[in-house]
Amino acid sequence: MADYKKPLPHPTAVTLPFWEAAKRHELQIQQCGSCRAYVFYPREVCSECLSPDMSWVQVSGKGILYSYTIAQAPTHSSFTEDVPYVIAIVELAEGPHITTNIVGCKIEDLKVNMPVVASFADVTPDITLVKFRPA
Amino acid sequence: MSIKGKAAITGFAEMSPQKDAEGRTPLGIMATVAREAIADAGLEKKDIDGLLTGWAMGEYSILWPSVVAEYLHLQPRYFNQVELGGASAAGMVWRAAAAIDAGMCHTVLCVVGDTRRVSTPGRKLPPFPPNDAEFDAPYGLIAANPGYALIARRHMAEFGTTPQQMAKVAVDQRKNACKNPAAIFGAKEITIDDVLNSRMIVDPLHLLEIVSPCTGGGAFIVTSAEQAKRGPHRVVSLLGAGEAGGHCSITHAQSLTTSLVKPAAESAFKMAGVSPKDMHFVQPYDCYTITVIVSLEDAGFCKKGEGGRFVEEHDLSYKGDFPCNTHGGQLSFGQPGLAGGMSHVIEGVRQLMGRGGERQVKNATIGYVNGNGGIMSEQCSLILAVQ
Ligand SMILES: [Zn+2]
Numbered sequence: 001m002a003d004y005k006k007p008l009p010h011p012t013a014v015t016l017p018f019w020e021a022a023k024r025h026e027l028q029i030q031q032c033g034s035c036r037a038y039v040f041y042p043r044e045v046c047s048e049c050l051s052p053d054m055s056w057v058q059v060s061g062k063g064i065l066y067s068y069t070i071a072q073a074p075t076h077s078s079f080t081e082d083v084p085y086v087i088a089i090v091e092l093a094e095g096p097h098i099t100t101n102i103v104g105c106k107i108e109d110l111k112v113n114m115p116v117v118a119s120f121a122d123v124t125p126d127i128t129l130v131k132f133r134p135a
Numbered sequence: 136m137s138i139k140g141k142a143a144i145t146g147f148a149e150m151s152p153q154k155d156a157e158g159r160t161p162l163g164i165m166a167t168v169a170r171e172a173i174a175d176a177g178l179e180k181k182d183i184d185g186l187l188t189g190w191a192m193g194e195y196s197i198l199w200p201s202v203v204a205e206y207l208h209l210q211p212r213y214f215n216q217v218e219l220g221g222a223s224a225a226g227m228v229w230r231a232a233a234a235i236d237a238g239m240c241h242t243v244l245c246v247v248g249d250t251r252r253v254s255t256p257g258r259k260l261p262p263f264p265p266n267d268a269e270f271d272a273p274y275g276l277i278a279a280n281p282g283y284a285l286i287a288r289r290h291m292a293e294f295g296t297t298p299q300q301m302a303k304v305a306v307d308q309r310k311n312a313c314k315n316p317a318a319i320f321g322a323k324e325i326t327i328d329d330v331l332n333s334r335m336i337v338d339p340l341h342l343l344e345i346v347s348p349c350t351g352g353g354a355f356i357v358t359s360a361e362q363a364k365r366g367p368h369r370v371v372s373l374l375g376a377g378e379a380g381g382h383c384s385i386t387h388a389q390s391l392t393t394s395l396v397k398p399a400a401e402s403a404f405k406m407a408g409v410s411p412k413d414m415h416f417v418q419p420y421d422c423y424t425i426t427v428i429v430s431l432e433d434a435g436f437c438k439k440g441e442g443g444r445f446v447e448e449h450d451l452s453y454k455g456d457f458p459c460n461t462h463g464g465q466l467s468f469g470q471p472g473l474a475g476g477m478s479h480v481i482e483g484v485r486q487l488m489g490r491g492g493e494r495q496v497k498n499a500t501i502g503y504v505n506g507n508g509g510i511m512s513e514q515c516s517l518i519l520a521v522q
Contacts, residue, residue, distance in 0.1 A: 069284030070338035112292035
């Protein structure tokens with residue numbers, strides 16, 4: 001794990017709760033106390049009503065595969081050994097879209113709108129990425 | 136009250152794209168095309184009192200407009216940087232017109248140049264936006280290729296768009312490039328099979344559906360409608376402009392398949408008082424084949440979801456029933472970094488001035504140009520017409 005070469009997130013004070021939850025294999029996003037909107041990625045204020053009343057909530061981890069691409073050439077040199085890999089947008093059941101990878105699914109079985117569920121990948125001792133697999 | 140008809144483009148210059156910089160710098164390229172565009176408009180450097188420029192992937196810094204003004208030794212009364220990615224050049228046209236209409240200046244030099252790689256030793260490419268770096272890059276959603284592939288996949292799923300239909304865009308535009316001596320890929324025509332047999336890069340997009348980064352640049356001159364009458368060319372007037380934005384990462388776009396081209400084009404057509412069917416040609420930004428299909432739908436040239444069939448049923452070549460990207464598009468002309476969007480504006484002006492040479496669209500007096508930046512995140516539509 002020490003030689004993990006792919007880009008890693010550098011959490012900020014605002015985004016740290018997301019990454020700390022991921023490390024516990026939990027999916028948490030923000031919800032606005034004023035307009036009740038679910039918000040992702042983490043922000044200091046609600047992206048819908050700009051209220052600062054943001055709290056962290058555990059969400060279902062369920063969603064649908066909104067779209068995907070199969071990288072047959074690496075999108076960055078650090079991903080060369082992973083080819084082919086699946087880059088995806090998942091629409092969470094709560095609404096927000098999240099960038100991810102689809103794991104545990106044959107490429108020929110991928111289908112837009114298929115149900116998926118969060119799957120946590122501990123890529124370094126500090127960072128767990130939130131990936132998704134077929135539900 | 137609008138800027139409709141208030142300003143015109145009276146001259147342009149374009150560097151033929153080349154793969155590598157071969158020792159050239161973005162600033163040097165900008166200065167070269169600036170000199171040529173000023174001359175093309177029948178002007179002298181002292182006539183330029185406005186400057187709009189874009190920064191370059193190959194060379195950038197803070198205070199960029201001053202960097203360019205200093206390099207050209209200009210003393211503008213109005214100057215700024217337009218940073219809308221590939222939509223920057225289109226965005227310059229209406230900003231120049233608005234500045235002229237507001238009385239800030241008379242004649243604006245709009246210029247962008249870029250190199251394929253960082254051209255100054257010891258410097259780096261600009262960093263990713265913060266959200267992209269933290270929440271996209273770790274999953275490999277990096278740069279433009281996978282973003283547009285996500286759009287293509289969703290469009291295929293929602294509307295049944297086929298790989299053959301997407302490939303047709305590249306095939307027809309290549310026909311145009313074959314009549315453009317400046318195009319990087321203008322030596323021979325290609326077939327739909329050539330496109331579909333080219334290497335799969337980010338499924339469903341093949342190599343021949345993806346722009347090739349290169350080195351190049353372009354410049355054009357915008358001046359008042361009154362001043363434009365004294366220029367050496369047919370006057371190309373700005374009839375309408377519209378702009379739209381709202382996301383940076385494609386994951387956070389309101390829709391993958393209905394783009395911001397829709398509001399941008401609606402504004403432009405409304406200002407101009409014309410409709411898509413009035414256009415004699417279109418020059419939509421084409422970083423990928425899917426970009427053209429989505430843009431044509433959203434600009435109103437066909438219904439949403441029917442773009443695939445539309446490009447299949449129409450001849451997009453300069454002599455066809457729907458001339459589209461008559462210079463070959465960036466797919467065949469080349470994509471000189473952030474100067475890529477220049478080529479669509481300049482080709483629109485070139486056609487209207489009747490300077491299209493072998494690829495001239497007959498009797499073209501009005502056309503649609505679109506600039507697109509990022510992952511469909513910056514859109515600027517223009518209606519240009521001969522006055
Ligand atoms: Zn809110």
